[in-house]
Amino acid sequence: MSNLPDVDELTTDVLVVGGGPAATWAAISAAETGSQVTLVDKGFCGTSGATAAGGNNLWLIPRGPRREESVRESEVAAGGLTDSEWMFRVLATSWDRIELLAQWGYPFPSAPDGQPLRSSLQGPEYMRRMRRKAHRSGVRILDHHPALELSTDAEGVVNGARGIARQDDGRPWQISAGAVVLATGGTAFLSGTFGTNVDTGDGLLMAAELGASLSGMEFSGAYALAPEWGVHTKGRMLQWASFYDEHGRPLATELGLGGRQDAQRVLTQGRRVFARLDRAPLAMRQTMRDAQPNYFLPLDKAGIDPFTTAYPIRMIHEGSVRGTGGLRLIGPDCATTVPGLFAAGDAATRELITGAVSGGGSRNGSWAIASGTFAGRGAAEFSRGRARGAEHRGVATGLGLGPGRAGAPTVEDVVRATQSHVLPPLRSFLKTADRLAESAAALDTLWRDVSEGLAPVPRRDSYKPRQAIAMIAAARWTTAASLARTESRGLHRREDLPHRDHRYDHRILVGGLDEVWTAADPVLPRLVSSESAA
Numbered sequence: 458m459s460n461l462p463d464v465d466e467l468t469t470d471v472l473v474v475g476g477g478p479a480a481t482w483a484a485i486s487a488a489e490t491g492s493q494v495t496l497v498d499k500g501f502c503g504t505s506g507a508t509a510a511g512g513n514n515l516w517l518i519p520r521g522p523r524r525e526e527s528v529r530e531s532e533v534a535a536g537g538l539t540d541s542e543w544m545f546r547v548l549a550t551s552w553d554r555i556e557l558l559a560q561w562g563y564p565f566p567s568a569p570d571g572q573p574l575r576s577s578l579q580g581p582e583y584m585r586r587m588r589r590k591a592h593r594s595g596v597r598i599l600d601h602h603p604a605l606e607l608s609t610d611a612e613g614v615v616n617g618a619r620g621i622a623r624q625d626d627g628r629p630w631q632i633s634a635g636a637v638v639l640a641t642g643g644t645a646f647l648s649g650t651f652g653t654n655v656d657t658g659d660g661l662l663m664a665a666e667l668g669a670s671l672s673g674m675e676f677s678g679a680y681a682l683a684p685e686w687g688v689h690t691k692g693r694m695l696q697w698a699s700f701y702d703e704h705g706r707p708l709a710t711e712l713g714l715g716g717r718q719d720a721q722r723v724l725t726q727g728r729r730v731f732a733r734l735d736r737a738p739l740a741m742r743q744t745m746r747d748a749q750p751n752y753f754l755p756l757d758k759a760g761i762d763p764f765t766t767a768y769p770i771r772m773i774h775e776g777s778v779r780g781t782g783g784l785r786l787i788g789p790d791c792a793t794t795v796p797g798l799f800a801a802g803d804a805a806t807r808e809l810i811t812g813a814v815s816g817g818g819s820r821n822g823s824w825a826i827a828s829g830t831f832a833g834r835g836a837a838e839f840s841r842g843r844a845r846g847a848e849h850r851g852v853a854t855g856l857g858l859g860p861g862r863a864g865a866p867t868v869e870d871v872v873r874a875t876q877s878h879v880l881p882p883l884r885s886f887l888k889t890a891d892r893l894a895e896s897a898a899a900l901d902t903l904w905r906d907v908s909e910g911l912a913p914v915p916r917r918d919s920y921k922p923r924q925a926i927a928m929i930a931a932a933r934w935t936t937a938a939s940l941a942r943t944e945s946r947g948l949h950r951r952e953d954l955p956h957r958d959h960r961y962d963h964r965i966l967v968g969g970l971d972e973v974w975t976a977a978d979p980v981l982p983r984l985v986s987s988e989s990a991a
C-alpha cells in the first residue's frame with residue numbers, strides 16, 4: 458500500500474496549461490517577470506501540438522511603413538472584422554520575440570545578401586529551443602499532465618486547476634495558482650491532421666464552465682488538402698499544382714494558392730480530385746523537397762513523383778487550428794471574461810488579427826508568440842499579491858469528470874457522433890440553414906445523452922471523456938454561431954446565403970453549455986482603412 462496522499466498538490470504563481478508555442482512563450486514571459494511558473498502539458502512539451510509536428514510561416518514585418526500597408530491589406534482580406542491596434546501590437550511583439558529566438562540559438566538561414574530569413578520556423582527545431590529556454594528560465598514543466606478542470610476561490614476568481622498524471626496511472630494533481638493561462642490549442646475534432654491529436658478544445662470547455670464567452674466560432678471550419686492516404690497538410694506545395702478530375706481532365710482552378718479552394722469546392726461535391734505539382738519550376742523542385750520533406754514522404758513511399766504524376770487528394774478538417782474561433786479576450790493582456798483566466802494561441806480568438814479568414818498561413822504563428830507573451834505577462838501581474846492555497850471550488854456539474862456509468866455512451870460513440878456533424882465538408886466547408894439546424898438538434902440530443910456521464914474508462918484515460926465532451930461543446934458553439942451569421946464571409950460559407958451582408962460587420966459571441974447563446978459583440982472592429990468595411 459502506498460502512503461502517498463491521494464492527490465499531488467503544488468503551488469505556483471502562474472499556471473500555464475498547454476505545451477505548444479503559445480504556452481511556452483507565456484511561461485517564459487511570466488518567468489521573465491520573476492514569477493514562479495508551472496506548465497502542464499497533455500503531451501510532451503516540445504513535441505505536442507500543431508506547430509511541433511510541422512512548422513510555422515510567420516507574419517513578420519520590420520518596423521516602418523510596410524507594417525501599416527500589411528495591416529491595410531489584411532483588413533480587406535479578413536472581411537473587416539479585425540482590430541488594427543491588436544494587429545500592430547502583434548507585429549511589433551512577434552518581431553522582437555523572434556530576435557530573442559535567434560539569440561537563443563535558432564539556426565535561421567540567410568539570404569544571399571547575408572540578411573537573416575526569419576519568417577519560417579521548422580517545428581521540431583523551434584519547439585526544442587522553446588522547451589529548453591522555458592526549462593532554463595526556471596519553469597517547472599509537467600509533461601503528460603492533462604488539465605481536466607479549473608478551480609476558483611469563493612469569489613469566482615480562477616485559482617488553479619486539477620488534472621491527472623497520465624504516466625502515473627492517472628494519479629490526480631491539483632495546482633494552486635495566482636493566475637492561469639489557457640494555451641490548449643484549437644479544436645480539430647480528432648480528424649487525424651498531423652499534430653492535432655491533442656487539440657480537442659479542452660481549454661474552451663474548462664473556461665466555458667466558468668462562464669467564459671467565445672468569439673469567431675463560425676470561422677472554425679478550416680480544411681486542408683493531403684494525398685488521399687496521407688495526413689500531412691502543408692498545402693503550400695499545392696500553389697504549384699494543376700488539378701484534374703478522375704478522367705484526367707484539367708479543372709478550371711485559380712493559379713497559385715487560390716487553386717486549393719477551387720479544388721476543395723469540387724471535392725465538397727463528392728467528386729475526386731487529383732493534383733500534380735507541374736507548375737513548380739525545375740530549379741525549385743529540390744528546394745521544395747528540402748523545405749517540406751514530410752509532404753513528399755507519403756508520395757515517395759507510394760512511388761509517385763508528384764511533379765510528373767497526378768495523385769488523388771482529400772480534404773481534412775483542421776477546425777480552429779487553422780481557423781479563427783476561440784475564447785473572447787477583453788484586455789490587451791489577453792484576459793478572458795473570467796477573472797484570473799488568460800488565454801493565448803489558438804485557444805483564444807484570432808479574429809482580432811485575422812478576421813473571418815484562416816490564420817493558418819502566418820497569422821496564427823505570430824499570434825501564438827505575441828499572445829503568449831501578453832498572457833504570460835498579464836497573468837504574472839494578476840497573480841502578484843494574491844493569496845495562494847485558499848479554497849478551491851471545482852465545477853460541480855463538470856460533465857465527464859465523475860466516475861463513468863455502465864450502459865452510458867462510450868467515448869468512441871460520442872467522438873464519432875460529434876465528428877459526423879463537423880468533419881464532412883457539407884457540414885463545415887459549405888453550410889446551409891437546414892443542415893446546421895439538423896446538426897444543432899442532433900448535438901443538443903447528444904449533450905443531453907451524456908449529461909449523466911460516459912461509460913467507464915481506466916483512470917489513466919480519464920482525460921478522454923473530457924475531450925469528448927469538449928468536442929460536443931465546440932461543435933455546438935460552432936453550429937450556433939454559424940446559424941447566427943446569416944451571410945457568407947471568409948471561412949463561413951453559406952450555400953443558401955452566398956453574399957456578404959453589412960448588417961454583420963461585427964463579431965459574434967457565443968457561449969453556454971446546457972443552453973447555448975449567441976450575441977453581437979458590442980466591441981466593434983477597429984480598422985485603419987475605410988475600404989476594409991466596404
Ligand SMILES: Cc1cc2nc3c(=O)[nH]c(=O)nc-3n(C[C@H](O)[C@H](O)[C@H](O)COP(=O)(O)OP(=O)(O)OC[C@H]3O[C@@H](n4cnc5c(N)ncnc54)[C@H](O)[C@@H]3O)c2cc1C
Nearest residue numbers: 476477478479499506507508514604642802803819821822
Ligand atoms: C499542418 C499545419 C500547418 C500549419 N502551418 C502554419 C503556418 O505555416 N503558419 C501559421 O501561422 N500557422 C500554421 N498552422 C497553425 C499553427 O500551427 C497553430 O496556430 C499553432 O500551433 C498554435 O499554437 P498553440 O500553442 O496555440 O497550439 P498547439 O501548438 O496546437 O499546442 C496546444 C498544446 O496544448 C496542449 N493541451 C491541449 N489540451 C490540454 C490539456 N487539457 N491540458 C494540458 N495541455 C493541453 C497540447 O498537448 C499542446 O501542447 C498550421 C497548422 C497545421 C495543422
